[in-house]
Amino acid sequence: MDIYLVGGAVRDTLLGLAVKDHDWVVVGATPGQLEQEGYQRVGADFPVYLHPSSKEEYALARTERKSGHGYTGFEVQFSPDVTLEDDLLRRDLTINAMAQANDGTLIDPYHGKADLDARLLRHVSPAFREDPLRVLRVARFAARFDHLGFSVAGDTQALMCDMVQEGELGYLVPERIWQEMSRALMEPNPEVFFQVLRACGALKVVFPALDALFGIPQPMRWHPEVDTGIHTLKALQIAVQMDAPLDVRVATLSHDLGKALTEPTNWPSHRGHEDLGADLIRQHASDWRWPKKAAALAEHTARYHTHCHRIRELRPATIVKTLNKLGAFRQSDHFRQFLQACECDARGRSGLEQQPYPQAALFERCLAACGSVLPADLAAQGYQGAELGEALNRERVRAVAQEKATWSD
Structure with missing residues (x-):
């Protein structure tokens, strides 16, 4: 048997990037041969094995033939007769279709090195069109390598x-769309992922609520960039600069979805977009199988981000009510991620990217003021049951009022 290093490890080595994973292709072998040598099979649909000591993935060379719709509609064929070139031909991009022999020789039948030098993401063969997931993968690689000029x-x-026009993307299941989107959101330039999808019409299929934001105007006084879609992607860039976690990036991406649902005759004003967006996110997250934590943060950010922006104007009772709605008294991490997403929104505007966001610290101070009110102290005063809850809320409001009185204009 012959063993070759393939895919991302070869590509990233040529780019001078750190290699995270090593994938190997085995040519001229059978499953029985690998199993006899102690390899552990992990692939259900085709033979992928873990090396007995390194635990890296080794796959038998294989070919694929389209047999149905979507990314699962394939018949996989593998045998000792399948060549390395046959295996590389089924891959998505030329820069991912290179291999390296044990002696370091580069095997590059589809000119991946030339495309790497030209900074191009190019499909290997017309078989690319057989797997709709590859459209999202190309967009994700564009987001990963945009800073290198790809x-x-x-x-x-x-x-x-x-x-897209042929409707093939309609066969993608929500879980795979989320998987690609969530990975793309953690790339250096996640906004490029959505730009590439929009350019080919795919964004309207996989995230129609986001696609609808492009062309929606906002008041120039608050949003010099005007276009809501452009603002959303600028806010996402701020999230990257802040090294925000995935849930914050999802919330930032979703915070203004309601602006596409407001009454067009009132544009560029979007009164009520907060609740419209939050309700849309709740439905979208359910339909598209978003994880619960990400969905909850996105919904809360959409519903309450303007509360955070206007914290100085809010009555103490409204602040305490909002803290309750955000679960801040129970989930401080959730609350702080909400504040981070609000800051991304505020700074994701043309010319205001470096603007301070003191509202987050003010909201934190309100939470700290509420923390000075101890239920045990109130219980010691004789409050019980519903009366205890009312007294706790009343004292928290009083504490926030005292805190706000210390704020300078």
Whole structure:
């Protein structure tokens, strides 16, 4: 048997990037041979094995033939007769279709090195169109390598547009869309992921609520960039600069979805977009299988982000009510992630990217003031049951009022 290093490890080595995972292809072997040598099979649909000591993945060379719709509609064929070139031909991009022999020789039948040097993301063969998930993968690689000057090749862009028009992306299941989107959100330039999808029409299929924001105007006084979609992606860039976790990036991406649902005759004003967006997120997150924590933070951010922006104007009772709604007295991490997403929104505006956001600290001070009110002290005064809850809320409001009195204009 012959063993080759393939895929991302070869690509990243040539780019001078750190290699995270090593994937290997085995040519000229059978499953029985690998199992006899102690390899552990982990692939259910095709033979992928873990090395007995390194635990890295080794896959038998294989070919694929389209047999249905979507990313699962394939018949996989593997045998000792499948060549390395056959295996590389089924891959998505030329820069991912290179291999390296044990002696370091580069095997590059589809000119991945040339595309790497030209900074192009190009499909390997027309078989690209058989797997709709590849449209999202190309967009994700664009988000990963944008800072290195990569772009989508024109012929690949055209092919992706054709795939969208043919309706193939409609066969993707929500879980796989979330998987690709969540990975893309953690790339250096996640906004590029959504720009690439929008350019080929895929964003309207996989995230229609976000696609609808482009072209929606906002008041220039508050949003010099005007376009809501552009603002959303600028806010996402701020989230990257802040090294925000995934849930914050999802919340930032979703915070203004309600602006596409407000009455057009009132534009560029969007009164009520907060609740409209939060209700939309609740439904979208359910339909598209978002994790519960990410969905909860996104919904809360959409509903209450303007409360945070206007904290100086809010009555103490409204502040305490909002803290309760955000679960701040029970989940401080959730509350702080909410504040982070609000800051991304505030700074995700043209010319205001470096603007301070003191509202987050003020909200934190309100929470701290509420923390000075101890239920045990009130219980010692004889409050019980519902009366204890009322007294706790009343004293928290009083504490917030005292805190606000210390704020300077």
